[in-house]
Amino acid sequence: MNTFQTDAENTLEAVAAQGLYRKRRIIASPQGVHLTADGRELINFCSNDYLGLANHPDVIRAFKNAAGQYGVGSGSAHLVCGHSAAHHALEEELAEFCGRERALLFSTGYMANLGAISALVGSGDTVIEDRLNHASLIDGGLLSGARFKRYRHADLEHLTNTLAEASGKKLIVTDGVFSMDGDLAPLPAIARLAQAQDAWLLVDDAHGLGVLGEKGGGVLEHYGLDQGDVPVLVGTLGKAFGTFGAFVAGSDALIELMIQKARTYIYTTALPPAVAEATRASLRIVRAESWRRDKLKRLTARFRQGAEQIGLELMPSPSPIQPILLGDSRKASALSEALLDAGILVGAIRPPTVPQGSARLRVTLSAAHEEAQVDRLLNELDRLKSLA
Numbered sequence: 001m002n003t004f005q006t007d008a009e010n011t012l013e014a015v016a017a018q019g020l021y022r023k024r025r026i027i028a029s030p031q032g033v034h035l036t037a038d039g040r041e042l043i044n045f046c047s048n049d050y051l052g053l054a055n056h057p058d059v060i061r062a063f064k065n066a067a068g069q070y071g072v073g074s075g076s077a078h079l080v081c082g083h084s085a086a087h088h089a090l091e092e093e094l095a096e097f098c099g100r101e102r103a104l105l106f107s108t109g110y111m112a113n114l115g116a117i118s119a120l121v122g123s124g125d126t127v128i129e130d131r132l133n134h135a136s137l138i139d140g141g142l143l144s145g146a147r148f149k150r151y152r153h154a155d156l157e158h159l160t161n162t163l164a165e166a167s168g169k170k171l172i173v174t175d176g177v178f179s180m181d182g183d184l185a186p187l188p189a190i191a192r193l194a195q196a197q198d199a200w201l202l203v204d205d206a207h208g209l210g211v212l213g214e215k216g217g218g219v220l221e222h223y224g225l226d227q228g229d230v231p232v233l234v235g236t237l238g239k240a241f242g243t244f245g246a247f248v249a250g251s252d253a254l255i256e257l258m259i260q261k262a263r264t265y266i267y268t269t270a271l272p273p274a275v276a277e278a279t280r281a282s283l284r285i286v287r288a289e290s291w292r293r294d295k296l297k298r299l300t301a302r303f304r305q306g307a308e309q310i311g312l313e314l315m316p317s318p319s320p321i322q323p324i325l326l327g328d329s330r331k332a333s334a335l336s337e338a339l340l341d342a343g344i345l346v347g348a349i350r351p352p353t354v355p356q357g358s359a360r361l362r363v364t365l366s367a368a369h370e371e372a373q374v375d376r377l378l379n380e381l382d383r384l385k386s387l388a
């Protein structure tokens with residue numbers, strides 16, 4: 001047997017022995033609260049479809065109509081001949097929604113982060129990131145070639161000290177809502193610090209846009225911050241918007257710089273135009289239907305109150321991401337499996353996605369859930385908590 005094959009098998013055995021083996025489930029239904037996974041009907045508490053738009057009839061109709069008008073493939077990158085009227089209209093609407101001069105579509109959030117950070121800083125500069133940032137922000141920082149510094153989660157003092165040691169252009173990078181913890185970055189203070197130290201600030205609001213703020217403007221609307229406070233905003237479209245893709249929003253100069261320099265923008269095929277049209281439809285719903293955000297808040301409060309009564313260890317999260325902290329990876333897997341047997345799908349999140357010793361169940365709520373379903377989850381957690 002060759003070395004690569006032996007190595008692969010040893011690695012897989014080691015991963016399994018640590019309780020960290022990752023497996024996929026095969027989904028045969030649309031995304032929603034009811035999911036058919038591996039042939040079983042489950043109630044879904046692990047999707048990022050926070051507003052219940054992934055399978056919304058208006059979004060589906062827009063997608064189908066646009067496929068009729070534009071076909072399926074975009075044909076090339078945006079800079080060759082793939083930038084359709086649908087993409088352009090969505091960019092203008094996203095810019096307006098976020099209160100920014102311009103927005104630029106990327107094919108995924110992962111690519112937006114790699115491209116944006118590498119376009120903004122390079123050798124001789126410093127990128128400074130929260131330790132719990134999403135993998136794509138960490139990878140973007142490493143890829144950029146800038147000095148790479150991390151500060152303790154949401155720790156302003158550590159950030160201040162780290163900034164003082166930075167050289168060249170300084171870019172502070174943080175999640176808006178932390179994807180595995182559900183808490184918010186202390187953005188007003190970070191923005192003040194950035195301004196005082198002549199640093200730029202990039203906020204990735206993948207989990208806040210559509211969900212937080214009265215109008216769904218995300219963590220920046222929640223805190224009342226604008227383009228002057230946070231010059232670089234990254235949003236993703238595969239979560240609350242229920243579709244696919246991502247964008248960077250900010251000043252005209254920022255967007256032009258991205259078009260000239262962001263390699264993950266330049267050297268990749270544009271999203272299918274029908275995805276852009278579907279997103280325009282979902283953006284209209286995000287803006288118009290604030291009841292979805294209100295309902296999500298009520299369900300979140302109900303879940304937190306119930307979980308506290310049972311004695312589960314929650315985290316300080318005001319968002320629909322509600323992790324139950326277990327610590328041990330095997331416990332997290334066992335509880336997730338037991339919930340599955342009861343017909344409920346909740347993801348077990350283990351290292352290296354989260355730090356060692358902080359494995360958890362990541363419960364996510366959606367505006368499409370009913371109170372009775374949240375209560376059923378709580379009843380099952382109460383019954384199974386001895387596994388925790």
Ligand SMILES: *Cc1c(COP(=O)(O)O)cnc(C)c1O
Binds near residue numbers: 204205206236237238
């Ligand atoms: C999901 C996520 C991404 C990646 O977005 P995709 O469009 O799925 O590639 C980036 N940043 C954060 C914080 C995320 O949660």
